[in-house]
Amino acid sequence: MIKEISLGLALAVIIFSIVAGYNILPLVILALAGGVLYFIAQSRGLVKSFESSDKPNTKVNFEHIGGQKTAIKELKEALDFIRNYKEITLLGIRPLKGILLTGPPGTGKTLLAKAAANYTDAVFLATSGSEFVEMYAGVGAQRVRKLFKTAREKASKLGKNNAIIFVDEVETLGAKRGQNSSHMEYDQTLNELLVQMDGLKADESVRILVIAATNRADMLDPALMRPGRFDRQVKVELPDRQGRLEILKIHVRNKPLADDVDLNNLAKETFGFSGAHLESLANEAAIFAMRENCKQIHYRHFHEAVDKVIMGEKLNRRPSSEELHRVAVHETGHALICELLRPGAVSTLTVTPRGGALGYMRQHNEEEMYLYTKDYLENQIAVMLAGAMAEEQIIGNRSTGSANDFEKAFKTAENIIKTGLSDIGIVSWDNLSQDRKFKEVKKILEQQEKRVEGYIKQHIEEINNTVTLLLEQEKLTGDEFRKIINKKVA
Structure with missing residues (x-):
């Protein structure tokens, strides 16, 4: 009008x-x-409008989020201060102004924020840190003011007493001040956010809670992290085996599974997967089933999907027969030492090119590990060196395909020294000379090379048999590989 x-x-x-x-x-x-x-x-985004749904209570509940029991419990405790406002005022408790969700990408931080809005019956406004930073002075600070104003207006319009502002990738907005000396816009925007959070009062008609998410908490300004702003830090870590099982059950609810699908075994094979990885895994398995015109998703589809999520899609390029033989020898070497040192660990062995790899050996963990012994780390080095040692023993020379293995082995050897597990005992890594570091790392690697060489010489026949079968089929499961080497191992 x-x-x-x-x-x-x-x-x-x-x-x-x-x-x-x-x-x-x-x-x-x-x-x-x-x-x-x-x-x-x-x-250019100078006129910014923050919108929220007229139905701010999203359909995401905490029951829909698997593998994050600890994070959900801690978050619910903080949100109960909002739900039970009258009770906490009697005890003189100050409601929280901000909650910081930290953890790796894909672990469900955004889902937790949406579930928090539903749990507290609050208006939900979502944005990201990058939306507040512009080359024009004062724009970011103006957007921060408008965001808080929009939250209050929207809550009043819908008759709500609570509003949740979710800021994803907050490290872009809340990075330590002084790092961008040539552009003060970053500092001005952060200063405005600090002022707005200080202005939040418990007795307002609309109580605002700021939830921020980041995977780089080390980059945030200390003023943002102090009590009275982001009072709580909730860690949203990668799920453990039981957590992965819960997430898989959530993502296969609407998918027809065959009788041979074992979600427990699948959870074991997906060590290190985030919730986003597992969702992609279930989706890719369904795609593989569709390609084969199957009415149900079989375990082989999930097994193939694990490889795709980790390594990427199969490549059209085809190595020469000589290169293919070398790759088969290399990966069989990895698999042999892995199986000898940790029976039952090999999951898949293939010479099918994926991503940046011509072939690979995938292993799974029987149980989650958070601390590593010297024996475990030395076994890992042995597995890393086994590919190159198998090439040398079977073919007669090595190739550049072991470069990444050597780099990982070198870092693992350094870790042994840093943690005081080497022969030189407890040391200060920074005070060790470069020559001493090199000699000690070289000593650790040479010890494992000799160890691996002895294993390979004892199992040359099994390696050759595996290589022959691998070149015929291109892929072997862990059980098929174990059938080949079981007689000699026994």
Whole structure:
């Protein structure tokens, strides 16, 4: 209505000026210039509108989030301060102003924020840190003010007492001040966020809670992390084996599974997977089933999907027969030492090119490990060196395909020294000379090379048999591989 009245008045002024004989060309030029500037401002995001759904209670509940029992428990405790506002005021408890969710990508931080809005019956506004940073001075601070204003207005309109503002990738907005000396816009935007959070009061008609998510908590400004702003830090870690099982059950609810699908075994094979990885895994398995015109998803589809999520899609390139033989020898070497040192660990052995690898050996963990012994780390080094040692023993020389293995082995050997597990005992890594570091790392690697060489010489026949079968089938399961080596191992 206001826009229509303004346009009518402007048109009336123009007509009156023309009739009166005034030169309106300067006014027209100014109007056009203003319109152009407004258009540029809109295209560059200077005029920002934060929207939320008229039904802010999303369909995401905490029951829909698997593998994060600890995070959910801690988050619920903080949210209960909002739900039970009257009770906490009797005890003189100050409601929380901010909750920081930290953890690796894909672990469900955004889902937790949406579930929090549903749990507290609050208006939910979502944004990201990058939306507040512009090259124009003052724009970011203005957007922060508008965000909090929009949250209050939206809650009042819907008759809500609570509003949750979710800021994803908050490290972009809340990075340590002073790092961008040539661009003070970053600091001004962060200062405004600090001021707005300080202005949040418990007795307001609309109580606002800020939930932020980041996987780089080390980058955040200390002023943002102090009590009174982000009072709680909730760690959202990668799920353990039981957590992965819960997540898999959630993502296969709407999928027809065959009788041979064992979710427990699948959870064991997906060590290190986040919730996002597991969702992609279930989706890719369904795609593989569709390609084969299957009405149900079989375990082989999930097994193939694990490889795709980890390594990527199969490549069209085909190595020469000589290269393919070398790759088969290399991966069989890895598998042999892995199986000898940790029976039952080999999951898949393949020479099918995926991503940046011509072949690979995948292993799974029987149980989650958070601490590593010297024996475990030395066994890992042995597995890493086994590919190159198998090439040397079977073919007679090594190749550049072991470069990544050597790099990982070198870092693991360094870790042995740093943690005081090497022969030189407890040391300060920074105070060790480069020559001493090199000699000790070389000593550890040479010990494992000799160890692996002895294993390979004892199992050359099994390696050759595995290579022959691998070149025929391109892929072997862990059980098929174990059948080949079981006689000699026994």
